Amino acid sequence: MEAEKILEVKDLHVAFRFQDKYYDAVDGVDFTLKRNEIFAIVGESGCGKSTIVNSIVGLHDKNFTRVSGEIIYDNANIANYSEEEFNKIRGRHIGFIFQDPLASLNPLHKIGKQIEEPLIYHTDLDKNQREERVLELLNQVGINNPKRVVNQFPHELSGGMRQRVLIAIALSCKPNIIIADEPTTALDVTIQAQILDLLTDLQKEIDAGIILITHDLGVVAQMADRVAVMYAGQFVEVANAEELFDNPLHPYTRSLLQSIPQSDSLGKDLHVIRGMVPSLRNLPRKGCRFAPRIQWIPESEHEENPELREVSKGHFVRCTCWKNFHFEDEGGN
Amino acid sequence: EEATAPKGNEEEKQEQKQSYGKVGNIELPYPTVVKKDGETVGGTLNVALIASSPFEGIFNTFLYENSDDSSLMQPMLCGFFKSGPNLEMKDSNCSINFDKDRKTVTLKINPNLSWSDGVPVTADDLIFVYECIGHKDYTGVRYDRNYMNVVGMEEYHAGKADTISGIKKIDDKTLEVTFKEFYPGILWGAGIPYNPEPKHYLKDIPLKEMVSHERVRLKPLSCGPFMVSNIVAGESVEYVPNPHWCGEKPQVDKIVIKRTNPDTIAEALASGVFDVVDGISISSYDRYKDLKNITLLSNVSRTYWYIGFKLGKWDAEKGQVAPNPNAKLADVKLRQAIAYAMNNKEVAERFYHNLRIPANALIDPMHTTFWNEKQEGYDYNPEKAKQILDEAGYVDVDGDGFREDPKGNKLKINFLSMAGGEIAEPLAQFYIQCWRDVGLDVVLQNGRLVEANAFYDMIAQDNPEIDLYMAGWSTGSNPDPQGLYGRYAQFNYTRFASEENDRLLAAIASEKAFGEDGYLDEEYLIKAYHDWQAYVRDQVVVAPTFYTISLSAINNRVNYWDLNVVSDWWWEKVGLLSDTPEIAK
Amino acid sequence: MSNLEINKNYVTPNIDEETLKALSREQSFWNVLKREFKVDKLATACLIILIIIFAVLFIGSALLDQEEVMKIDLKYKYEPPGDKFILGADLGGRSIAGQLLIGGRNSVLIGFAVTILTSFIGIVVGLITGYYGGKVDNIIMRICDFISILPVTLLIITFVVVIPDYTMWHFIFIMSIFYWVGMTRLVRSKALSESRRDYVNASKIMGTSDIKIMFGSILPNISSIIIVDLILEFAGNIGIETGLSFLGFGLPPSTPSLGTLVSYARTPGAMSSKLWLWLPASLLILVMMLCINYVGQAVKRASDAKQRLG
Amino acid sequence: MSFLEIKDLKVHYPIRGGFFHTIQDYTYAVDGVDLSIDEGKTYGLIGESGSGKTTIGKTIVGLEKPTSGKILYNGQTVNSKRARKKLGYNKEVQMIFQDVFSSLDPRKKVIDIIAEPLRNYENLTKEEERKKVLELLNIVGMPGDSLYKYPHEFSGGQRQRIGIARAIALNPKLIVADEPVSALDLSVQAQVLNYLKKIQKEFNLSYLFISHDLGVVKHMCDYIYIMHRGRFVEAGTREDIYNNPIHIYTRRLIAAIPEIDVKNKEKYYMIRKKVEEEYNNYSSLFYDEDGKVFDLIQISDTHYVAIKDKEALKNVENNIA
Amino acid sequence: MWKTILRRVLLMIPQLFILSIIVFALGKAMPGDPFTGLITPDMDPAVIERLREEAGLNDPIPVQYKNWIVRILRDGDFGRSYTYKMPVTKLIGKRAANTLWLSLLTVILTYLIAIPLGIYAGRYNGSKFDKAVMVYNFISYAIPRFILGLLLLLFFGYRLKWVPTTGSVDLGLEPGTLDYFLSRLHHMILPAITSAILGTIGIVQYLRNEIIDAKTQDYVKTARSKGVPTNKVYTHHIFRNSLLPIAAFFGFTITGLLGGSVFIETIFTYPGMGELFVSAISSRDYSVINSLVLLFGFLTLLGSLLSDIIMTIVDPRIRIE
Ligand SMILES: Nc1ncnc2c1ncn2[C@@H]1O[C@H](COP(=O)(O)OP(=O)(O)OP(=O)(O)O)[C@@H](O)[C@H]1O
Ligand SMILES: Nc1ncnc2c1ncn2[C@@H]1O[C@H](COP(=O)(O)OP(=O)(O)OP(=O)(O)O)[C@@H](O)[C@H]1O
Ligand SMILES: [Mg+2]
Numbered sequence A: 001m002e003a004e005k006i007l008e009v010k011d012l013h014v015a016f017r018f019q020d021k022y023y024d025a026v027d028g029v030d031f032t033l034k035r036n037e038i039f040a041i042v043g044e045s046g047c048g049k050s051t052i053v054n055s056i057v058g059l060h061d062k063n064f065t066r067v068s069g070e071i072i073y074d075n076a077n078i079a080n081y082s083e084e085e086f087n088k089i090r091g092r093h094i095g096f097i098f099q100d101p102l103a104s105l106n107p108l109h110k111i112g113k114q115i116e117e118p119l120i121y122h123t124d125l126d127k128n129q130r131e132e133r134v135l136e137l138l139n140q141v142g143i144n145n146p147k148r149v150v151n152q153f154p155h156e157l158s159g160g161m162r163q164r165v166l167i168a169i170a171l172s173c174k175p176n177i178i179i180a181d182e183p184t185t186a187l188d189v190t191i192q193a194q195i196l197d198l199l200t201d202l203q204k205e206i207d208a209g210i211i212l213i214t215h216d217l218g219v220v221a222q223m224a225d226r227v228a229v230m231y232a233g234q235f236v237e238v239a240n241a242e243e244l245f246d247n248p249l250h251p252y253t254r255s256l257l258q259s260i261p262q263s264d265s266l267g268k269d270l271h272v273i274r275g276m277v278p279s280l281r282n283l284p285r286k287g288c289r290f291a292p293r294i295q296w297i298p299e300s301e302h303e304e305n306p307e308l309r310e311v312s313k314g315h316f317v318r319c320t321c322w323k324n325f326h327f328e329d330e331g332g333n
Numbered sequence B: 001e002e003a004t005a006p007k008g009n010e011e012e013k014q015e016q017k018q019s020y021g022k023v024g025n026i027e028l029p030y031p032t033v034v035k036k037d038g039e040t041v042g043g044t045l046n047v048a049l050i051a052s053s054p055f056e057g058i059f060n061t062f063l064y065e066n067s068d069d070s071s072l073m074q075p076m077l078c079g080f081f082k083s084g085p086n087l088e089m090k091d092s093n094c095s096i097n098f099d100k101d102r103k104t105v106t107l108k109i110n111p112n113l114s115w116s117d118g119v120p121v122t123a124d125d126l127i128f129v130y131e132c133i134g135h136k137d138y139t140g141v142r143y144d145r146n147y148m149n150v151v152g153m154e155e156y157h158a159g160k161a162d163t164i165s166g167i168k169k170i171d172d173k174t175l176e177v178t179f180k181e182f183y184p185g186i187l188w189g190a191g192i193p194y195n196p197e198p199k200h201y202l203k204d205i206p207l208k209e210m211v212s213h214e215r216v217r218l219k220p221l222s223c224g225p226f227m228v229s230n231i232v233a234g235e236s237v238e239y240v241p242n243p244h245w246c247g248e249k250p251q252v253d254k255i256v257i258k259r260t261n262p263d264t265i266a267e268a269l270a271s272g273v274f275d276v277v278d279g280i281s282i283s284s285y286d287r288y289k290d291l292k293n294i295t296l297l298s299n300v301s302r303t304y305w306y307i308g309f310k311l312g313k314w315d316a317e318k319g320q321v322a323p324n325p326n327a328k329l330a331d332v333k334l335r336q337a338i339a340y341a342m343n344n345k346e347v348a349e350r351f352y353h354n355l356r357i358p359a360n361a362l363i364d365p366m367h368t369t370f371w372n373e374k375q376e377g378y379d380y381n382p383e384k385a386k387q388i389l390d391e392a393g394y395v396d397v398d399g400d401g402f403r404e405d406p407k408g409n410k411l412k413i414n415f416l417s418m419a420g421g422e423i424a425e426p427l428a429q430f431y432i433q434c435w436r437d438v439g440l441d442v443v444l445q446n447g448r449l450v451e452a453n454a455f456y457d458m459i460a461q462d463n464p465e466i467d468l469y470m471a472g473w474s475t476g477s478n479p480d481p482q483g484l485y486g487r488y489a490q491f492n493y494t495r496f497a498s499e500e501n502d503r504l505l506a507a508i509a510s511e512k513a514f515g516e517d518g519y520l521d522e523e524y525l526i527k528a529y530h531d532w533q534a535y536v537r538d539q540v541v542v543a544p545t546f547y548t549i550s551l552s553a554i555n556n557r558v559n560y561w562d563l564n565v566v567s568d569w570w571w572e573k574v575g576l577l578s579d580t581p582e583i584a585k
Numbered sequence C: 001m002s003n004l005e006i007n008k009n010y011v012t013p014n015i016d017e018e019t020l021k022a023l024s025r026e027q028s029f030w031n032v033l034k035r036e037f038k039v040d041k042l043a044t045a046c047l048i049i050l051i052i053i054f055a056v057l058f059i060g061s062a063l064l065d066q067e068e069v070m071k072i073d074l075k076y077k078y079e080p081p082g083d084k085f086i087l088g089a090d091l092g093g094r095s096i097a098g099q100l101l102i103g104g105r106n107s108v109l110i111g112f113a114v115t116i117l118t119s120f121i122g123i124v125v126g127l128i129t130g131y132y133g134g135k136v137d138n139i140i141m142r143i144c145d146f147i148s149i150l151p152v153t154l155l156i157i158t159f160v161v162v163i164p165d166y167t168m169w170h171f172i173f174i175m176s177i178f179y180w181v182g183m184t185r186l187v188r189s190k191a192l193s194e195s196r197r198d199y200v201n202a203s204k205i206m207g208t209s210d211i212k213i214m215f216g217s218i219l220p221n222i223s224s225i226i227i228v229d230l231i232l233e234f235a236g237n238i239g240i241e242t243g244l245s246f247l248g249f250g251l252p253p254s255t256p257s258l259g260t261l262v263s264y265a266r267t268p269g270a271m272s273s274k275l276w277l278w279l280p281a282s283l284l285i286l287v288m289m290l291c292i293n294y295v296g297q298a299v300k301r302a303s304d305a306k307q308r309l310g
Numbered sequence D: 001m002s003f004l005e006i007k008d009l010k011v012h013y014p015i016r017g018g019f020f021h022t023i024q025d026y027t028y029a030v031d032g033v034d035l036s037i038d039e040g041k042t043y044g045l046i047g048e049s050g051s052g053k054t055t056i057g058k059t060i061v062g063l064e065k066p067t068s069g070k071i072l073y074n075g076q077t078v079n080s081k082r083a084r085k086k087l088g089y090n091k092e093v094q095m096i097f098q099d100v101f102s103s104l105d106p107r108k109k110v111i112d113i114i115a116e117p118l119r120n121y122e123n124l125t126k127e128e129e130r131k132k133v134l135e136l137l138n139i140v141g142m143p144g145d146s147l148y149k150y151p152h153e154f155s156g157g158q159r160q161r162i163g164i165a166r167a168i169a170l171n172p173k174l175i176v177a178d179e180p181v182s183a184l185d186l187s188v189q190a191q192v193l194n195y196l197k198k199i200q201k202e203f204n205l206s207y208l209f210i211s212h213d214l215g216v217v218k219h220m221c222d223y224i225y226i227m228h229r230g231r232f233v234e235a236g237t238r239e240d241i242y243n244n245p246i247h248i249y250t251r252r253l254i255a256a257i258p259e260i261d262v263k264n265k266e267k268y269y270m271i272r273k274k275v276e277e278e279y280n281n282y283s284s285l286f287y288d289e290d291g292k293v294f295d296l297i298q299i300s301d302t303h304y305v306a307i308k309d310k311e312a313l314k315n316v317e318n319n320i321a
Numbered sequence E: 001m002w003k004t005i006l007r008r009v010l011l012m013i014p015q016l017f018i019l020s021i022i023v024f025a026l027g028k029a030m031p032g033d034p035f036t037g038l039i040t041p042d043m044d045p046a047v048i049e050r051l052r053e054e055a056g057l058n059d060p061i062p063v064q065y066k067n068w069i070v071r072i073l074r075d076g077d078f079g080r081s082y083t084y085k086m087p088v089t090k091l092i093g094k095r096a097a098n099t100l101w102l103s104l105l106t107v108i109l110t111y112l113i114a115i116p117l118g119i120y121a122g123r124y125n126g127s128k129f130d131k132a133v134m135v136y137n138f139i140s141y142a143i144p145r146f147i148l149g150l151l152l153l154l155f156f157g158y159r160l161k162w163v164p165t166t167g168s169v170d171l172g173l174e175p176g177t178l179d180y181f182l183s184r185l186h187h188m189i190l191p192a193i194t195s196a197i198l199g200t201i202g203i204v205q206y207l208r209n210e211i212i213d214a215k216t217q218d219y220v221k222t223a224r225s226k227g228v229p230t231n232k233v234y235t236h237h238i239f240r241n242s243l244l245p246i247a248a249f250f251g252f253t254i255t256g257l258l259g260g261s262v263f264i265e266t267i268f269t270y271p272g273m274g275e276l277f278v279s280a281i282s283s284r285d286y287s288v289i290n291s292l293v294l295l296f297g298f299l300t301l302l303g304s305l306l307s308d309i310i311m312t313i314v315d316p317r318i319r320i321e
């Protein structure tokens, strides 16, 4: 049975203003999110992952950002909603989990109050009910003594606890969509594992779709149903997780996988992607954006205007260069 | 009523002359009196007290020290004595009799005079004043040589006697005071309390606590036309008519005296905030002089300004001045030249709107008879100054534009001047320029004006740097210059002394000042004063610069105000012609 | 392992010295600053105005004979602006314009000297306490606390009274004694956080001396904040003696200053009818402050990459 | 041959509080560890955040004072600044910092940054100095025109390489690398790791490699120390640790590694849950009542584990492994 | 917490002690004494001498100091004012009350003006309003206090007669009554506004910057992502956090006002401490000067303590144990 689509992003462009010009940080992104699905976006730092999700909930500063394209939620295009309109969706239908749990909690408010806040604006619960719900949420995210924690301040909690609190906030109104922007980058591995497991458990409970952003391919492998690999503002490959890891096609995906230290790489040099990620203002706007980093592949192998194409069911790749891609040291064929 | 003292013919004449605006040869710019006919309406008289800090509010005539407090007490005083033309004591609510031979003074209090609580004023109230001043716990400033001059005072002070033997109560209203020495100062009230204090009201308060007691600070009794009804400490005082006042019924319902800041006084006058501003400051003159809603009154004051020369030191051991014949300015010619070089007229005109008058002598014009108005002063004459210097050998030998002393040494003269007010600095600079114009190298000591305390400290300590200084004296009612120029006077800051000076001063203080009637012998004193004035003029002990004219501003609705020393005016006569003050357009 | 061996394996690449220099200049503070001014027209205008003001003040006052300007001429008492005096004359008939030039220069000098002195003390002391922290910090901060409870007005007034030959330089000196604390606090707090940064640790590991670290590494890194503060403080210090002049304890009268001129406003009536006495000086202060401030803002932006416009 | 030995090192930080910042308590950041370092080897130091890894590193290079314990360099103590100076210790032991960006003075050009140690220890002329810096840049694979750029003009990986160039400028024997790649992206991480390895081979360097990424540590290190709560819980060769982890904390760490193996997702999930359970059940064998880690017990030539006693070890081996 | 406050208070003692020595010595270093002002031709120099002797001014300075300090410590007697002829405590008490009331009103007005201005300027930074606020800020920064005071006084006091021009209260009102209170308020309002206008400068600027800063903080993003209405984001999350440093400066603001009170009090002939201080200096009223300095010092110390306490109350991150 085909799961219900809960979010559809079509040809999304997000541009930031520098001086008087706008530069696209996200350049034509399409994807859909289904109920109960974990959709992961991976890519190097600065490729535009956060920019995408921020535009879904309208967190960009309107004075410096231009969002175009469609973001369809609940049959409406929310891409250019006003702050007030977004406020009706945010927190209630879409929950957001940030990367840095300390900076993301207001240092002056008690934990309980911070979790309660979305309930005030999005539900009809009275004070007592809200308090109950807060405790319930804290229980859900695995905090042992919620009664105490509600009266504590963020700085009194450990990193893992704070991240749990953020999750509780995101889940408070049982949203349809949870956006987790690198939820575990600031944590160490054991805590990371706990948090990710928790997230999966909770998702199942409330039937939400998750957009998970990370740059850790291991995390993706363990969590995601579908994965988009992003490079320089564009998706370069989208596929089911299994498919992607079994049969990575795009040179960028393959290079990334190659550079992970693994048992069989012991004693050998790790694979390195040559060159650098271009900065936003120096992005080549035409042609294959990854081409400069695989210069040994002749230019003719790339498309002039590369597009995302479905190569097998549910597996999309941008540009044609993947067809003839080989690693530099493997020699051409 | 018969409350006011009788007046002589002579005084009446004097008064007339003054009201036409002339004192000696000084033309007063404004009348001394405003007197209008018309129905008065009661109302509140608003009086300004110009003071840069809150007043102390000691309503007691032997404890107060500050002139603000003295102003505040005026409406409460009964005019116990009046002043003669030379500010000597004259009968009023208390008559006074001097007996040179018995060395006594007899005081007789108006039998109708009573305190605002209805208790009559008696001789005891005067004795009370003596006993307080002489008490060993007394920390005020009035226990001085004049009071010690009362027979038995020192014994009483030392605790050797329970009463002061020289004070005798003749009857309830009459008191006789015997003095050890009977000098002319007594005519001006030396050793005589100017006012009684209510013994019945204050006697139970230990003297030490009296000054801070509420009966002194907040609820004083009055024997004058008005009494205090409300006080906001340091800020304002409200007075209402004293029901037991023996004189005329006061015309206003209320008087309010409020402390105010000199900076905005012109605006205050223009807006009618105050009906009366006494001693209004000259710096706003431009701003208020043309106001149509006020009348300006003027009179000379007891102040004179001068340039002093440091001619010696104070010898503390001997308690006398020690002139230094080698002082930089010891040469009288040099001093004359300095005096001639000063363009006082221009200063008076430009800085002071002619509200200061170039001075010619060391007696202030308020003591009109003693002041020698005809004496020639050192009028501005730079040529003469140069000539005198040339003659005395002060010539420029090294060509730097400044004169050297007769021996050819550099002559650099330090000039010390006091800070205060915006005129002080340009004034000092102006004088320096004047002196430099005649070739004298005068510089401002320390390169700046000196704050008042430091100034007096330096002068009193005979700071060796000082050659010249600018200062002023506000003389007492007694014009006797002994305390300022005598050999044994600490306040003789120039440290000038000579036998001739001693002799002339002694003549002023001599018993001969008492005339046949036991009262002052005007003719004798005039001569003595004129002689001394001439001598110090010739010696240029100091170079007098200005006399001062004081101004008062009176709102047009006030019917009667009088600045004359000898006058009939008192607070009960002040009335208001309308309910609201006149306001400038 | 010797250096020789390295040479064998790695050939020094040839690079053009000039391009490198050019590269390095590109990012220098001054270049960024220049760009910042290019973008911010207001700041540029302010800078130009400031330069003009300073030039006029310094050149003008150098051409003037102070003695001549300060000469009393009673004929011209309170002469309104006109032919004789462009900006009118004061009580002593002295040209306001002349005093404005000399006074402006003095005030700028005072502001400058006080700023420099206080900053110098503040920077040295602040760096030391911030860098070493611990006991040193504790002691110095207690001293700073103590200085800040001193009644500065009283002490200054007392000094003014006590010092016999009181000049502008005394004034500068006295002010500096009290005002270095602020700068010390600022530098200390910055140095404190800066010396915890790893580049300082790195320098320590590499055996760089403390002094070198303090002045060679930490100081340049906090310099932009210091410069901004300096500029703003300078603006504040220009009018530093106005208050004291008001109380009568400002500079000696032979040293005209903006403070003295502004205090003329207190002359009764000057406020409304003798505007020429105090208004030019007040305006000069205002304009200088505004300009310095805008320039300061530009500098601030240049020093903080996040706020840069250009 | 160990040239550096650390004996029973303890570093306690005072916790200050209140107005006067008086000492209220201590953080036992490092609480008794022994460590020895041989030439040309890489030592991994893994543990959760806050377990004291950085503190050990900093103490070794002399940035922190040991509360007690000794650091011996060729048999001589180098606890004091003076001793370090005398032995030229600072030249021999260098550090690469966790936060790359903050370890480079933002106001200095690359040439000044890399030349700093040279200026302190070697008297080179300007010309020589530049040549040397260029060589160093070359070693870490940076273009020559980096010389006059500022740190912020480089990417994270490049910055880290500048840090490495600076660290090797004086030909040290040991480099303490404090999480040198954890702030970097995958591809950049690979780059840096490659350089570290290459340089090690060429200069016969030793590394003390601090990280919490077990994959990276596995790739880099010969010998691994697992740290928890300021103490070592397990130490051994790479094989010991990965193939035969004994301590429950080590096991937990390993279980938490997200493997790139989508098909067995569920299996890993189950393992994690199981290890978690174990951790809770057996913690009394590995931690005393106060939660303190026991002393290390040798269980093979190279393998040490912190456990209550031999008996407990047997118990564990039977039940878990 | 009480303990630390107590300790802080105790620490004030040595500070105030040193301050007392300094101020005493300085007072004595000033030329002249309280009786210099009595010099008039009518005055008997012997009387002045007697007064000096009685006041102990002829004793050696250390002895005078000792006597003074002993009297304070033993009897709590701060001496008598020479000018006002009353115990200093009583004199200062009255004046201090005036100044404190004025300061309080000033503070309230300052915050009433500054907070909305700062908040709106910060919230809509770059807008016309923001620019207007900046200009207002600069102008009030450049205008000396006394000019502004005089202008307001002339206009509202004399021209419009809305407010009294002198003093602190009308005559004949019973303290404690509503009329009395209103009259005080009426007298204070203009001086307070003057002070407040000048006092807002720093706060507006600071608040504006804080708000601009806070707007970009992560926790604000979190709040927005929760769907908190924009106004609530400002009131609940931004303002409170931005007000923090201002609250922390509250203590200093008060002491700053006390220090600046002299100008305002002089212009408005408002009898307060600042004015008393200056007149005490010019009349060399030693006991008043000394006591006032100690009081100022004490209040400053108290202010900074207050700041710290407020800080700990409003900011949970700082704890006093
Ligand atoms: N507010 C902004 N203004 C200007 N440029 C921005 C802004 N936010 C992001 N960018 C730029 O847009 C690009 C994409 O940024 P984004 O934060 O989406 O990357 P990311 O993939 O989330 O990276 P990371 O993994 O570091 O979070 C980057 O080049 C970044 O510099
Ligand atoms: N300067 C310091 N003062 C006080 N405590 C400190 C200091 N430095 C570190 N600590 C504390 O010591 C403990 C160990 O810190 P350390 O930085 O060594 O941990 P780490 O293992 O390197 O952690 P991470 O993985 O987060 O870098 C921590 O609890 C930390 O809070
Ligand atoms: Mg991101």
Ligand SMILES: [Mg+2]
Residues within 6 Å of the ligand: D053, D054, D055, D098, D178
């Ligand atoms: Mg660390």
Ligand code: NI
Residues within 6 Å of the ligand: A288, A289, A290, A291, A301, A302, A303, A306, A318, A319, A320, A321, A322
């Ligand atoms: Ni391609």
